[in-house]
Amino acid sequence: MKKILIVDDEPNIVMSLEYTFKKKGFQVFIARDGSEALELLENNIPDIIVLDVMMPKVDGYQTIKKIKENEKLKETKVIFLSAKNKTSDVEKGLQLGADKYLLKPFSVKKLVSEVDELLG
């Protein structure tokens, strides 16, 4: 069973993604910001993380830096979700080690196919 961590401060978005990935058979973890996510990641190693960029407290960028520092999470894929659509933002995200960068508003189907592709 594949594990997915969804990190977003928007409850409605989280609800949609949770529904979608549960239906696909993922074990779904949820965090409402970066710090919650990192806390959660101490005991769980998901296959993939869907990470929102703009969040209160610890944002997506800070979170991915911490993730990439963690040896245990080396295999874990990361997909950025962001409304920031400038090239510089996308590049920054990819530079920090994200595997994909999806622009909001995204299609759920597109996200699912990206996740499938990353997990082979």
Place this chain on the structure above:
Amino acid sequence: MSSLSLFVIIILYLGILFFLAFIAEKRATSKWVNNPYIYTLSLAVYCSAWTYYGSVGVAATTGISFLAIYLGPVIAAPFWILILRKIIRISKQHKISSIADFISLRYGNNRLLGALITIVCVLGTVPYIALQLKAISETFEIMTLSVSIEKTKVFSDYTIYIALLIAVFATFFGTQKTDASEKHKGIVASVAFESIIKLLFFLIVGIYVTFFLFGGTEDIYNQISSSANFTEITTMNGFENGFNWFFTILLSFFAIFLLPRQFQVSVVENNREKHLKKAIWLFPLYLLLFNLFVVFIAWGGLITFGNSNNSEYFTLLLPLQHGNYFLASLVFIGGFSAVISMVVVSTLALSTMVSNNLIIPYGFLDKFSRNQNDKNARYIKGIRRVSIFVIIIASYYFYFYFSVPLSLYSIGLVSFVIISQLAPSFFLGLFWNRGSSKGAIFGLIVGFLVTLYTLVIPVSISAFTNSDYFVNQGLFGINFLKPYSLFGLDFLSPHAHATFWSLFFNGITLAVISLSGKGNYRERNYAEMFIDTRNYSKLGDSALVWKGEAYVADIKNVLTKFLGLARTERALSLFFRKYDLPPDTQMADARLINFSEKLLTGSIGSASSKILIANVVKEEEISLVEVLQILDESKEALASNKALNEKTNELTQLTSELQSANQELIFQYKQKDEFLDTVAHELKTPLTSIKASAEILQDDFDEMPAELRNKFMGNIEQEVDRLSRLVNHILDIEKLEHNRAKLILKPTNMLDTIEKVTRNLSQLAKEKNILFEIEDVSSVIALYDEDRIIQVLTNLVSNSIKFSDKPKGKISFSFSQKEDFLEVYIEDNSKGIPENDKNHVFDKFYQSENQNTLKPSGSGLGLAISKQIVQKHGGEIWLEKTNNEGSIFVFSLPFN
């Protein structure tokens, strides 16, 4: 005594003087020749044969009025510190070598004025020198007992030889250097020596007469008091005589400053200003001693000889009468000393004036500018030497042909009156800056003409024709034009009368012409310098305003012609060093022009040096207007410099303002960027939710449970609300920020407005157990747009409700009515706002991170919009206080 032996005595005495002068020249820096006593004694050149012999004559015939001639200098002495020091200072600065130079420099280096003054001085001095020669001649006769020499042949008269010997002496020691402003130590030393000799021998004869021939002063007095005209010669005759005294004193007061020989010894030959301090009391003392025995000698003579025509020579006649040839010889030597010093110094002074102010500027300048310096120096010396001889010979002829019928005293007074014509331009020039060269020239001419008419002509006519017609009838028989009582002024003696009218017209002319014109820039400049000597030294070379251009090389050329190459180069290098100019400076500036003029002044006089320098200087005429402009410009330059400074400061300030504005702009741009980012994020987030929910519903609508389906549909509705609220807020703030929102201001009761807000929010408040409290006042009327203020209050109150965490919530409203505005306080007991957020609560999209973990429902624009609304009303909104006990928000609204 034979005339030959007397002549030998004279030669011997002259030999001593030569030797003395020679030694003094050799040891020119020695203390023996540079001390205040020598200076004071040289001033005694004032006491000529006129004093030596003439005073006794006056005392014998008209009484004590001879004293007036010495009272002037005594009165003048205290003023020396003030006036003479100033003159000395100016003269040293400008290398002034004569009074003609001095006065003409004051009036802008005026060539004509210098020449006129020279002429006046010559005309005033030649008879004076003649008077000295007359004294020599007559005393020579008395000594050799040749009662009357037939004066048919000039060369049979010893006087001419004596005069020529004096001329040789004056030439030898007076023209050693080309620069006439340099000191003549030899002459000064000999004059000082002669001053001792004449005083000493005069005192000896005085004592001899008083105490040996008579039984002391009392004896003489007793004997004379029984004589017929005793009262006449011992009293002042009333009011009119008082005037005569006054004018004689005035004349001698002027003479001590203006006589060419006095200017020579007191100013040109002065080498230390401080010598004046001693001179101001020593010189009057000298005069006092000189006059001590005058009266007794005169009385002794009168007692011995009766009313004699030869009363002027009582000093000689008395010892001779008693067979004391030795003493008579001493007296003769004393008188001879008085003559020599007067003649030598006078001719020296006059020759300098004649060469520098008359001959060189009017004829030799062209020649000079072509010649080499050694040749020029020879020429200049030559001119002076010839001048000395010409003056002495002219004096001799004057004496020979004109002086026989005139007394020493009357010639002396005529000379004084002529010389005193310089007084108005001299004294007014020192203290009145308006005096102009034109005024000085015309004043001098007018004064001189009046002197001629009122004194010289009538005296001459009376003396030579023995006709009193002119004196008694006046010109054309007009009473008012009688020369001795012009315009009916008939109570003064002829010389006092002439003094009064000549100086009156002279001064009036000078004043009127000076006042009617403004003078050119040169004389204005010099006037300022002469009058303000204190600032003068500071001004120095740069004191003059000058416009034009000149090459240093050209000026150097001119200087070399007079000073020689070595001196010129030394002077220029000193100049360049003084003003810190490079030694290869090409263009001369005003300072160099002035400096060069000064350098030449000593050699050729100020007028000539000005002309010479002007030849190589392409000087443009500067009008007074331009001078004033230049002055104004420099003032303006100072002012504009100040203005420039201010401008620079302003600019610096502007630049820094601009920088900060720029930073502000960058900041705003970034903010705008961030704002747009934030807006995009805030818009896209609900859109993402809506899109996701819609997708899920579309795919799984049938298979998902109804409850979940409703939830997704609710999400969509919620997000759409959020979207529309956000869009509204963004539009609203856009409108407010860009002044497109119109306020509808009406006097409204704030209590009613608050009532409406609390009613709207009462449901929310009840849910969180919050009570509203409103201050108990009857009404709070202010002028505002009620809908907008409801918006503000709603934002504030819903925030309070949102952050309320106490079991019993409370939101209270209170008011404070200030002079111009109303303050509304909204106080709650919510959890407060964290320190970090305090300063940002009114920022756009700023949402406290300290809120509930659940996303708050705000758009992040509520307080930003509130702030805009309040500011639109002319008021302010701020967070008065916040902590975990609660917060106080305040907004103010102006009453009008």
